[in-house]
Amino acid sequence: MDLSSLPREKWWGDEYLVHLEGFWFGPQRVKPIKRVINHYNPFPSDVILVTFPKTGTTWLKSLLYSILNRSSKHKLVAEHPHELIPFLELQVFAEADEPLVLAAPSNEPRLFATHIPYQLLTKTLESSDCKVVYLTRNPKDTLVSFWHFVNKWNKENPHQSWSLDEATDRFCRGVTPYGPYYDHVLGYKELSLKKPENVMFVTYEEIQEDPHGYVKKLGDFLGCPFGKEDEVDEIVKNCSIEVLSSLDVNKSEKSPTWFPSSPYNSFFRKGKIGDYKNYLSDESIQRIDTLTKDRFYSLGFMYGI
Ligand code: A3P
Numbered sequence: 001m002d003l004s005s006l007p008r009e010k011w012w013g014d015e016y017l018v019h020l021e022g023f024w025f026g027p028q029r030v031k032p033i034k035r036v037i038n039h040y041n042p043f044p045s046d047v048i049l050v051t052f053p054k055t056g057t058t059w060l061k062s063l064l065y066s067i068l069n070r071s072s073k074h075k076l077v078a079e080h081p082h083e084l085i086p087f088l089e090l091q092v093f094a095e096a097d098e099p100l101v102l103a104a105p106s107n108e109p110r111l112f113a114t115h116i117p118y119q120l121l122t123k124t125l126e127s128s129d130c131k132v133v134y135l136t137r138n139p140k141d142t143l144v145s146f147w148h149f150v151n152k153w154n155k156e157n158p159h160q161s162w163s164l165d166e167a168t169d170r171f172c173r174g175v176t177p178y179g180p181y182y183d184h185v186l187g188y189k190e191l192s193l194k195k196p197e198n199v200m201f202v203t204y205e206e207i208q209e210d211p212h213g214y215v216k217k218l219g220d221f222l223g224c225p226f227g228k229e230d231e232v233d234e235i236v237k238n239c240s241i242e243v244l245s246s247l248d249v250n251k252s253e254k255s256p257t258w259f260p261s262s263p264y265n266s267f268f269r270k271g272k273i274g275d276y277k278n279y280l281s282d283e284s285i286q287r288i289d290t291l292t293k294d295r296f297y298s299l300g301f302m303y304g305i
Helices: 027-039 057-068 074-078 088-092 118-126 139-152 164-173 181-194 204-209 211-221 229-238 241-245 282-295
Strands: 008-010 016-020 023-025 047-051 111-114 131-136 199-203
Touching: 016 027, 023 027, 027 088, 027 118, 047 057, 057 074, 057 111, 057 131, 057 204, 057 211, 057 229, 057 241, 088 111, 118 181, 131 181, 131 204, 131 211, 139 164, 139 181, 139 282, 164 282, 181 199, 181 282, 199 204, 199 211, 204 211, 211 229, 229 241
Parallel strands: 047 111, 047 131, 131 199
Antiparallel strands: 008 016, 016 023
């Protein structure tokens, strides 16, 4: 594909995004995303975690891994959650049409993650019986988390920092990686209504409010229900931001080879609901809430404010 033929827009700093089939992506992501679309044939036993960036992917990776591999709790101590569950477009199909991970070591389900919107993966997901867990988060907290995350990329050049007003404007116009956020969420919401046995749609806030209940629900959905409540409590504790962010592997200043701009420790910050109140102006809050009402409430999806 000729990238120069795609519409492009400035994102932050000198970075720009390109527009492909209604969504915005970093130009380096386009080829791997195309590979996933064209070559990934999920096994019916595959489990795919889908998220919009900064909605709690790291947390859900640790939870899903722990739910499906109950005897491997030491793995969370040895490996960052992003190394336990690879991203399809960043790791598995990063270099070649043939995926790096072809088969699971045993009959256990393969676990993958992706940020690719449903609108681009419709054929892949509709023709498969694989399980999808879609996680979303309040748009204002997602934006603020994204803004902090991107500004960490600027360590060497702090006065070139990205203003929150600019980030808010990009977010509202949908010009953010894998954006527009609203189309991303609505795509998977629609899929979850179409295929409720295969797709579980959850929110960051619901899990924060009842982690024990949601770990059990995820276990039921994935076909591995819990017998003992203690086991659930242990997973909730081991995957809490307090415990995860205190592990050496997650405190590391090193960056993954597949995401060189972001040290492993940058995936953990506050992990709170409503942190946007500490950052966004009233005007920005109003702008986002109006958009949320327009895009979500008008369809009866009363979420995000
Ligand atoms: P904040 O920046 O609001 O703190 P992602 O994993 O999709 O990149 O999302 C990152 C966000 O999830 C960050 O939010 C991060 O702090 C939060 N997070 C990471 N691990 C978490 C955990 N175990 N529990 C709750 N939130 C977590």
